[in-house]
Amino acid sequence: MELENIKPDIVHDATGTYCPIPITELAKVMKKAEKGQIIELLADDEGAVQDVPAWCETTGNEFLGYKEEDGIYIFYVRKTQD
Template identity: 45%
Template sequence: MQADAVLNAKGLLCPMPIVKLSQKMKTMTPGQVLEVQADDKGAAVDIPAWCQKTGNIFLGSEPGNSYTSYFVKKS
């Protein structure tokens, strides 16, 4: 999936991936896609829940070797 920006949240534990995601999304414009690279297992639940709470769009995830990429579209 093509992203407009990448956020490296590898090595961060809950709640830091969500904190960094929230900060980064404030700098983006509606329609842009952010790729969040995280290795915290909680991100699989936390990121979609954050999207639902904030009105942003969770586009899905792609597993990698040592982390998972989560894709969020700014609404």
């Protein structure tokens, strides 16, 4: 799936926060999301580049990829677990 074609259901801005806050914020958003929804997470913490895919692997949610624009990392995650 091309990242440019992804239409997120939920956008969450975690910029200005540092590890572990982007992941804890993602976890909170995931609890509210419905199965199958796509979350777009914005973060400027470079550590999130490794943390988000690792979190997805640990939780069983689907990491769709990320892109970087002007120092902001934009992650896409599909909720696959209830």
